[in-house]
Amino acid sequence: MFLPAGSRDLTGRQLVNRVTIYEKFQSVVNLRNYQAIETPIVEYSTTFTNPYAGMTLKKMLKWFDEEGEIEVLRPDWTIAVARALANQQSDQQKWAYAGSVFKKDHAGVESHQAGIEIIRTPGLYGEFESLFTAARFLTELGVQQYSIELGHTEIFETFISSLELDELTASQIRQAMHDKRKDEVYRLVNEAGNEESAEAVAELTDAFGGTAILDKFAQMWGNNPKLLLVVQELQKLAASLEELGQDVIVDLGRVKQLPYYNGAMFRGFLAESGAECFSGGRYDELYEQFGGKMSAVGLAFDMDVLAAALPAPQKQERICLLTDEQGLIAAEALRYKYPDAVVDVRTETTAETYDRVYQVVKSGEGYEVIEK
Structure with a gap:
């Protein structure tokens, strides 16, 4: 009655934990030479709804300004930071942010994030730095039991790029793959292409688990230079994380939920609850909408999930x-x-x-x- 639907007050441990997490995050990124960045909480809707970004307007909190333009409360940090940095002349490569995002499809409407963006770096540096920062941050928080999942946009996209798919069918296949509905993936691809391609795409729904999957598909795709290169990239990332003692899982059938991803993708899952505590990946193409052309990799932590999972502090007298x-x-x-x-x-x-x-x-x- 006194608050709009989806809005909420926070008190007690959840709020105290979130403050603690922000402080830990700032300490970690400062010591790794990240520079802070903050974008306005109010932006034009077109920043997020264009073909590069691909977000849906109906899920945003929006209104018309005096000029008739649609303004929104910031629904995504990555896109907002890309707008801010696309024409940034600074040599700074590593950036960090923290604050709220607003989307109607998220419980509570307002959610809290902290994240990193790494631009203009060679090779896999951005992926390594993102994952190493995530591991260090979670260690500093005292979160010990979690898994890091690796995937790559180019696997699924390579298989369906040869099919002449209309927008609706492509969306249906993508959703079926996301939901791991193998029979539905097979049916849709078979109707749009042929039995051989349907079998190959459907097989990706089962291509998840431990890092041994990478060795299996490296052999299977040995005659496909593009896919083999992707697997080798994931093998490098997985090996580096395992060397640091991290638990790594792989999902070769993972699909991108937003169009701007174009490379490695990663997520972190808490062992106790299975909740996703961070996600990110490579999105070089995102900067093109703002006139920039550069490599870009990053990830965002879900501060609400981490606040709920943070170990209880030592009891004070x-x-x-x-x-x-x-x-x-x-x-x-x-x-x-x-x-x-x-x-x-x-x-x-x-x-x-x-x-x-x-x-x-x-x-x-x-x-x-x-x-x-």
Whole structure:
């Protein structure tokens, strides 16, 4: 009644955890030489709905400005940062951001992200740096049990590029592949192409699991230079992560959900809940819509998911100092005797639980502290 649908208030541990996570994130990216960037919370809708970005207007929070242009609350950080950096003349390659995004298809409408963007770098540097930063950040948070999934846009796209697909059929095949509906993938591709291509594409729905899958498909695609190169790229990324002690899974049938991805894709999943805590990949083509042409790789952390999963902090001693209005100054001075404790000064008793309770009472010219 008092808030629009999807809006919510936050209190307590979830909010405290999110603040802690932001502080850890800033510490990690600062030490890795990322520069902070912030984009406006209000943007023109066309920044996100053009063919390069491919987002859907109906899922955005929007309105008309006085000129009749559609404005939206920022629905995506990656696209907004690309707009800001496309013509940036700085030599800085690594950028970091943190803040809210707004989409109607997300629980709560407003979600909180922190992420990194790495531009103008050679080879696989951007992918390595993104994944290494993610691993370091999660370690700093105390999140130990998680898996990193690797995929690549060019596998699925290579198989269906030879088919003459209308937009609807392409969308249906992509969704069926995303949902791992093997029979539906086979049916749709067979109707649009032939049995051989249908079998090859349908096989991708089962091409997920441990890194041994990469060796299997490297042999299968040995005579296809394009696909073999993709597998070798994923093998390099997987080997580097495993050397750092990370659990790696592979999904060769993963499809891109937004058109701007054009290379390696990665996601992080928490072991306990299975929740996706980060996602990202390569999107060189995204910058072309803003007149830029450069390599770009990055990922975004879901701060709400991480806040819910953050280990409980070490229990601090809780102390209550009971006094009257005249004793508040004396009680305030006593805080410094307990620098590592949570000290609550109150003028009346409460049902809250404390480890120790002291009465601060007038005694001559000063105050006396009496343990209750």
